[in-house]
Amino acid sequence: MGYAAPVDAECDSLIIFMTVYLNGQFLPLEDAKISVLDRGFIYGDGVYELVPVYGREPYRLPGHLARLQRSLDGIRLANPHSAAEWETIIRQLIARMAFADQGVYFQITRGVAKRDHAFPIGVTPTVFMMSNPLALPTPEQIERGVAVITAVDERWLHCDLKTISLLGNVLARQAAVDAGAAESVFFRNGYLTEASASNVLVVKNGVVVAPPKDHLILPGITYDAAFDLAREADLAVEVRPVPKNEALSADEMWLSSSTKEVLAVTMIDGKAFAGGRPGPLFRKMHALFQASKRRP
Ligand SMILES: Cc1ncc(COP(=O)(O)O)c(C=O)c1O
CATH class of the missing domain: 3.30.470.10 (Aminotransferase class 4, branched-chain amino acid transferase, N-terminal domain)
Structure with a gap:
């Protein structure tokens, strides 16, 4: 380091x-x-x-x-x-x-x-x-998790392309900053897509679940890393559409991105989420991710 x-x-x-x-x-x-x-x-x-x-x-x-x-x-x-x-x-x-x-x-x-x-x-x-x-999360953010707000995904229909036209993402991220939160988590037509500058994964009953890499989300390299690491560690994983109510009642929610690595969400729209503390699978994934950084 x-x-x-x-x-x-x-x-x-x-x-x-x-x-x-x-x-x-x-x-x-x-x-x-x-x-x-x-x-x-x-x-x-x-x-x-x-x-x-x-x-x-x-x-x-x-x-x-x-x-x-x-x-x-x-x-x-x-x-x-x-x-x-x-x-x-x-x-x-x-x-x-x-x-x-x-x-x-x-x-x-x-x-x-x-x-x-x-x-x-x-x-x-x-x-x-x-x-x-590289501006990585602080030890406190890793230990305590971060706050997010929810937002309607108003972006175009090619969120899979990493284009520099980022106004929808910029406005959503600013809304999060204005609310004292780290991210805006997007929902489109009642389903989880991603966040303004991160992918979103949830955990329910021990299974790591994330939306498919279709045209509505950026195919995150950290999302791929998290899935590879989860599979290598024999964690159960599922890629499928995630309804909003399922995301908001999940056991854990994680953000993933190249600068956030994997970060736990512990507050949503001003209310404590998942007991207000990073969950056990987050801690496992965080450790796996840190170890993977040192691989050639
Ligand atoms: C909208 C959006 N989704 C997801 C991600 C995560 O992608 P990656 O893990 O490749 O950094 C980013 C990263 O900037 C992003 O802007």
């Missing part, structure tokens, strides 16, 4: 001197500039990934690169790099950072063109990558 969260002032100085990657070049953040006509800025026309890095090793990188390809296919944008090229760029950026545990963020947009909704022809995509210190 080796990286202790810096105080804010140190964090700011890390950001000023941070090296980022833009269109084939590593350069200081302040020199990384793109056109206001970039379609990412004008239309949110792009996709992104966030890869957690533990001790300078990317976690489940092939899964992230496969999901990137899926997102690019979904918006009909050719992948500007092979998986090997992506890995090289990612590792070169990781090596330039002063901290060992990182969150590598990268996005690809459809590039710079005269404003017109239809795809421009012959335009080079914009590729941007940066790496920040």
Whole structure:
């Protein structure tokens, strides 16, 4: 691990001197500039990934690169790099950072063109990558769990694509922050989908249950990790639609994401949930996840 969260002032100085990657070049953040006509800025026309890095090793990188390809296919944008090229760029950026545990963020947009909704022809995509210190949950959040609010899922019908158009997620996450909560948990037509920046899993009668990876949720890499770890540990798992009343009366609820890892929900809409304490299967999953981070 080796990286202790810096105080804010140190964090700011890390950001000023941070090296980022833009269109084939590593350069200081302040020199990384793109056109206001970039379609990412004008239309949110792009996709992104966030890869957690533990001790300078990317976690489940092939899964992230496969999901990137899926997102690019979904918006009909050719992948500007092979998986090997992506890995090289990612590792070169990781090596330039002063901290060992990182969150590598990268996005690809459809590039710079005269404003017109239809795809421009012959335009080079914009590729941007940066790496920040990995902001993991605090020991207190792990120990006590976190609060969430419930929300109607008002997003579009391709939540399976990791697009940079995130307004629905942004508004929901802000609603959670306004309510002093960590996340908004979404329900669509009476069924659990996911949260504004996490997947959601529940536990009922010892079974780990989560909604299927259809077009209504992001296929989370941490969701996959949690299922792989649960199966390896012989926990019972089920992937199926989860009705709202079942989710809200479950024995446990977990959030999963690359920066939250696996986190227990202990308050929903201002009321204690599941006894107000992380449950036994969460504790088991948390331990399994921590051990999996040290695997090659
Ligand atoms: C909407 C949404 N769902 C789920 C996730 C979890 O995905 P992952 O585990 O790959 O980080 C994220 C992560 O950012 C997200 O934004």
